[in-house]
Amino acid sequence: MENTAAKKVFNFSLLNRVFTFARPYRKSFILSMFLTVVLAVISPLRPYLIQLTVDKYIANAMVQMIVTITIVQIVLLLLETVVRFSFTYLTNWLGQSVIKDLRVTVFKKVIHLNLSFFDKTPIGTLTTRTINDIEAINDIFSEGIISIVADVLMILAILGVMFAQDWRLTLVSLSPFPVLILATYWFKESVNKSFHRVRNAVSALNAFVQEHITGMVVVQAFAAEKRENEKFRNINRDHRKANVDAIFAYSIFFPVVEIILATSLGLMVWYGANKVLNYEVTQGVMIAFIMYLNMLFRPLRILADKFNTLQMGMVASERVFKLLDSNDYIDDKGKVGGEGMKGDIKFEDVSFSYVPDRYVLKNISFHAKPGQTIAIVGHTGSGKTTIISILNRLYDIQKGTIKIDDVPLPDYKLDAVRGKIGVVLQDVFLFAGSIYENITLRNEAISREQVEEAARLIGMHDFIMQLPGGYDYPVMERGTTLSLGQRQLISFVRALLYDPAILVLDEATSSVDTESELLIQQAIDKLISDRTAIVIAHRLSTISKADQIIVLDKGEIREMGNHEELLKKEGYYYKLYTMQFKKEGAV
Structure with missing residues (x-):
């Protein structure tokens, strides 16, 4: 479970990094800051105009000036409304623009990360980084630093006017402020801790629900509903x-602020009334001070809340930048393209480990010539799938060399070499969308005719056309509306459609019925004649036809040769053969 702890220190360097994403929108940022100054200037004007009206125009029965000043106040109110609307809209627009760019940057980073990163990072964490945390960064602009600056400027402007009018009356009015500062500090700390706990609890809820919905078959099959419901x-x-703890803090803080405001007004009226009676303060000043105090307390009520919002945005940005700073990706500095690739594969003393110094492949060497079919067999965990992963450069090897057409693998452009290797995995993943979109992976350069031709080669065209909508039939998330065999056949069409120089089948026929396997085998026979094929399979029909069979055991090659040669040796392959294939009646 993701766990976050409240942080005390405000990181200005981190804030500066967030604002680097606002550089393309610097004009909007500058305009929003200008509007904060305008609001700070406008805010004290209306109370001052009312003071002027009471003390001068009403006292002297200047009716025309009263009408004029009223019109001026209406215009001023409309102007403040327009400025405040513009400020609110602009800061939110700025925040949304920044997180739009940031989200694209983060997702681009994620899809280029090394697979080892995903091996050790929960999917929920990456989803939170890309969606929730980046959304929280928006609050830095919409409710955070810019809004806080606007409120602080307005508070300073009002205090300045109040002190200029009567500093003694101002000091008396603000005498309860130390209590407000203490209450604000308590509220800020309490809500900050509660928000962090809420965030952690939401993360735990999301992870639990996601995991149990995905694994609902297991929950219900083992009658574990009651136990899992109790955990939830x-x-x-x-x-x-x-x-509730956060609500408790709000429930205390806002009434306390109202009490302090009422106390300030009471002290101001008590002290001001004596000065009015002694002709030291005018009635207009008293009315203006009431308005000033209300305007002063309005931002103070939410300023602490905005600081918490800003801090939560900073915590979220720290997580996002930690992801962006990750160097766990495949180095793509190759210059060689994949045009004309023949598929000549050489593994020369290749060793690989997922965890440092714990090698799962040890000194692997073999040569697959163009057009050959190489079968890789071995017990579970022997390293079969790992060979496929490093050939595709999903991981970089630690020792040895992998060459395709005598060119070291890192010398190829990453997308070039992967574009020339067609892969059909045992665990087929289909995206939510149509069958056509899953086959083409939304590549608009692939025509419907090409898709249908590839499907016919596999024998899937007639089946697809029987579905409602044909190739536009909607595939639900992970392909749940199709059988596992049908999903593998669609994956096979997808691989063949890209006309690969190298065809990789990782247990591709392990979950299909005999009829479906026959269709796949017929397609393989047509296609591998001019392609290098690497097959990981247990089915005798696939292995026995291979030009070369590699037997792996604990990450090492134990035997190499064709089917007949290895049977004659009566070694590792012979044991695998008798254990795994005897049931098929092939012995």
């Missing part, structure tokens, strides 16, 4: 407790 109740209880 406990997590949900923590979430409620964190929210």
Whole structure:
């Protein structure tokens, strides 16, 4: 579970980095800051005009000036409304523009990360970084630093006018402020801690729900509904407790602010009334001070809340930038394209480990000539799928050399070499969308005719056309509306459509019925004649036809040769053969 702790220190360098994403919108940022100054100047004007009206124009029965000053106040009110609307809209627009660019940057980073990063990072964490955390960064602009600056400037402007009018009356009016400062500090710290707890609780809820919806078959199959529901109740209880604590802080703070405001007004009226009676302060000043105090307390009520919002945005930005700073990606400095690739594969003393110094492949060497079919067999965990992963440069090797057409793998452009390797995996993943979109992966350069031709080669065209909508039939998330065999056949069409120089089948026929396997085998026979094929499979029909069979055991090659040669040796392959294939009646 993702856990975050409240941080005390405000990181200005981090804030500066956030604002680098606002550089393309610097004009909007400058305009929003200018509007903060305008609001600070406009805010004290209306109370002052009312003071002027009471003390001068009403006292002297200057009716025409009263009408004029009223019109001026209406215009001023409309102007303040327009400026405040523009400020609110502009800051939110700025925030949304920044997070739009930032989200694209983060997603681009994520899809280029090394697979080892995904091996050790939960999917929910990456989803939170890309969606929730970046959304929180928007608050830095819409409710954070710019809004805080606007409120502070307005507070300073009002205080300045008040002190200029009567500094003694101002000091008396503000005498309860130390209590407000203490209350604000308590509120800020309390809500900040509660918000962090709420965030952690939400993360736990999301992870629990996502995991259990995905694994609902297991939950129901083992009648674990009651136990899992109890676990959910406990997590949900923590979430409620964190929210209630935050509500408690709000419930105390805002009434306290109202009490302090009422106390300030009472002290101001008590002290001001004596000065009015002694002709030291005018009635207009008293009315203006009432308005000033209300305007002063309005931003003070929410300033602490805005600081918390800003801090949460900073915490979110720290997580996002940590992801952006990750160097866990494949170095793509190759210059060689994949045009004319023949598929000549050489592994020369290749060793690889997912974890440092724990090699899963050790000194692997073999040569697959163009057009040959190489089968790789071995027990689970022997390193078969790892060979496919490093050939595709999903991971970089630590020792040895992999060459395609005598060119070291890192010398190829990453997209070039992957574009020439067609892969059909055992665990087929289909995206939510149509069958056509899943086959083409939304590549607009691939025509419907090309898709249909590839489907016919696999024998999938007639099946697809029987579905409602044909190639436009909607595939639900992970392809749940199709059988596993049908999903593998669609994946096979997808691989063949890109006309690969190298064809990789990772247990591609392990979950299909005999009829479907026959269709795949017929397509393979047509296509591998001029392609290099690497096959990981247990089916005898695939392995026995291979030009060369590599037997892996604990990351090492134990035997190499064709089907007949390895059977004669009566070694590792012979043991695998007798254990795994005897049931098929092939012995």
